[in-house]
Amino acid sequence: xxxxxVITEKQRKMARYAKAMGHPIRMYVLELLSKQSCCYSxxxxxxxxxxKSTLSQHLKELKDxxxxxxxxxxxxxxxxxxxENWKEAQELFKEFFDI
Amino acid sequence: xxxxxVITEKQRKMARYAKAMGHPIRMYVLELLSKQSCCYSxxxxxxxxxxKSTLSQHLKELKDxxxxxxxxxxxxxxxxxxxENWKEAQELFKEFFDI
DNA sequence: TTCGTAGTTCGTAAAACAACGAACATGCTT
DNA sequence: AAGCATGTTCGTTGTTTTACGAACTACGAA
Numbered sequence: 001x002x003x004x005x006v007i008t009e010k011q012r013k014m015a016r017y018a019k020a021m022g023h024p025i026r027m028y029v030l031e032l033l034s035k036q037s038c039c040y041s042x043x044x045x046x047x048x049x050x051x052k053s054t055l056s057q058h059l060k061e062l063k064d065x066x067x068x069x070x071x072x073x074x075x076x077x078x079x080x081x082x083x084e085n086w087k088e089a090q091e092l093f094k095e096f097f098d099i
Numbered sequence: 100x101x102x103x104x105v106i107t108e109k110q111r112k113m114a115r116y117a118k119a120m121g122h123p124i125r126m127y128v129l130e131l132l133s134k135q136s137c138c139y140s141x142x143x144x145x146x147x148x149x150x151k152s153t154l155s156q157h158l159k160e161l162k163d164x165x166x167x168x169x170x171x172x173x174x175x176x177x178x179x180x181x182x183e184n185w186k187e188a189q190e191l192f193k194e195f196f197d198i
Numbered sequence: 199t200t201c202g203t204a205g206t207t208c209g210t211a212a213a214a215c216a217a218c219g220a221a222c223a224t225g226c227t228t
Numbered sequence: 229a230a231g232c233a234t235g236t237t238c239g240t241t242g243t244t245t246t247a248c249g250a251a252c253t254a255c256g257a258a
Binding site for chain 4: 056
Binding site for chain 2: 245246247249254256
């Protein structure tokens with residue numbers, strides 16, 4: 001109906017991923033996970049200059065964006081990259097930056 | 100230098116670029132400019148479902164993030180990719196996604 | 199000089215984000 | 229059952245983002 005809707009689905013998806021990556025703390029977490037397969041929230045709270053509730057919110061955002069996933073490993077939660085979406089993001093950025 | 104600051108300069112820079120890319124309108128503009136070298140604000144207002152003042156704000160954000168630059172060509176303003184920073188972003192994302 | 203075009207800036211309002219501490223939920227271990 | 233460890237959720241606060249229309253600025257043309 002709206003012929004002014006020129007924004008593509010790819011652009012929306014990339015914006016969604018990019019937005020999730022738009023905070024230093026979240027970039028830190030993503031880079032860590034992309035390199036070491038998994039980690040626990042507690043590991044991060046020790047290293048990072050934020051309290052656990054704030055970290056929890058950042059992790060939730062990354063999860064909502066689909067970039068990471070959490071697996072219960074009581075009483076902890078193991079976080080890893082969501083490989084499927086990670087790959088999609090990878091492809092999108094690759095195509096976007098023409099690399 | 101704060102030695103408790105585990106967040107790297109690269110992570111901060113990427114977060115800054117990612118944040119600027121974190122909106123569909125801005126992704127649209129960036130993709131357009133990455134493909135056609137330049138455009139005018141008026142061209143965009145016609146295509147996009149937002150008013151010119153809103154577009155102006157988005158362009159300002161892209162400019163502040165360093166991803167685009169504007170050149171006065173009275174009475175218009177010609178927008179292009181900021182090639183130097185674009186290249187930096189390219190490298191950062193490339194390294195980050197390991198591509 | 200006055201008018202029109204092209205954009206930016208200002209003022210405003212609603213929504214989203216970011217951070218914290220307190221309270222809560224969960225599931226081991228005594 | 230009671231306590232502990234690990235996180236999440238809630239409530240609050242202040243900031244930032246997104247969007248709009250109105251007002252403004254800059255410049256070229258009539």
